[in-house]
Amino acid sequence: MTAKKITSWSIGDLAREFDVTTRTIRFYEDEGLLQPERRGQTRVYSAADRTALKLILRGKRLGFSLAESRQLIQMYNPDANRAQLEALLGKIHERRAQLVQQLRDIEVMQLELDEAEQRCLECLK
Amino acid sequence: MTAKKITSWSIGDLAREFDVTTRTIRFYEDEGLLQPERRGQTRVYSAADRTALKLILRGKRLGFSLAESRQLIQMYNPDANRAQLEALLGKIHERRAQLVQQLRDIEVMQLELDEAEQRCLECLK
C-alpha cells in the first residue's frame, strides 16, 4: 500500500499546521503572496501555496517584511524574461549579503549571551 | 602621545555613526532604552548608551522588537536581585533558542538561494 500524498489543503489545515490565523492567510492572499483556487466559494491551497506560506513565515522569523518575502517567492518561479531574471539575480545577491550580516550578528550575540549568562551566574554565587 | 579615548557623544555624533535619525535616538530614550545625561538642555551620551544603541540596531537587523532589545540591554546590567537574575537567565535561554532557530532558517535559505540562482542561470543560458 503506497501512502497517498496530500496535494491540496483547506485554509484551516494550513492555519493549524503553521500556527497562524485564517485571517493572516487571507491577508497574505490580499497582498498577492498566495493564490489559492476556489471550489465554489471555498479556497483550496496547492503545494505551491503551502511552500510560499512556509517561506513567508521563515522570512518573518528572520525579520523580513512581506515585501521581501514576496521577492523570495518570486525567486521560486521561473516565469520571467531576461531582464527580470537578471534583476532577480541581483536580489538574490542582496538577500545573501543580508544573511551573511545576520550570521555575523548572531555569532556576536551568542557570545554576548554567553558573557551575560556568566555574569548572572557569578552574581548568583 | 597617547590617543584620547572618546567617552561621550552628542546626538548628532551617534546619528551619523549609526546612520539613524536623531528622532529615532530620542524615540529610544522615550522608550527607556537610552538614558543620556544633560549638559543644560542638551543630551550627552555615554559609552553605555552607545553600546545600547548598537545592541538595538543589531537586534533590528535580526527582526527583534524594541521590547526584546530592551531585555538584551538589561542583560548587560548586573543591577538585579536574585529573582530578577533567574528570570534573566530564562530570557537568555529563550534568546539563545531563537538564535539557533534563526541559524537554521538562514542555512536553509542560503541553500534555497543557491538553487534559485542556479535556476536563474539555467534560464539565461
Next chain:
DNA sequence: GGAGAAGTTTACGTTAACGTAAACTAGCGG
C-alpha cells in the same frame, strides 16, 4: 549682531501587519 548649524519640545501623521467583530452561507451528522 546676524545667520547658520545643531540642539530642543510638542504634537499630529503614517505604514505594516494583522486583530476583531458582524453578518452571511454551505455542508453534515443525528
Next chain:
DNA sequence: CCGCTAGTTTACGTTAACGTAAACTTCTCC
C-alpha cells in the same frame, strides 16, 4: 429539520516604530 463547524466578505480598529512639521533656544563664526 436543526444546530454545529468551517468557511466567506466587509469593514473598522490597533500596535509598533518611527516620520514630519512647527516653533523655539544656544553656540559659533564672520
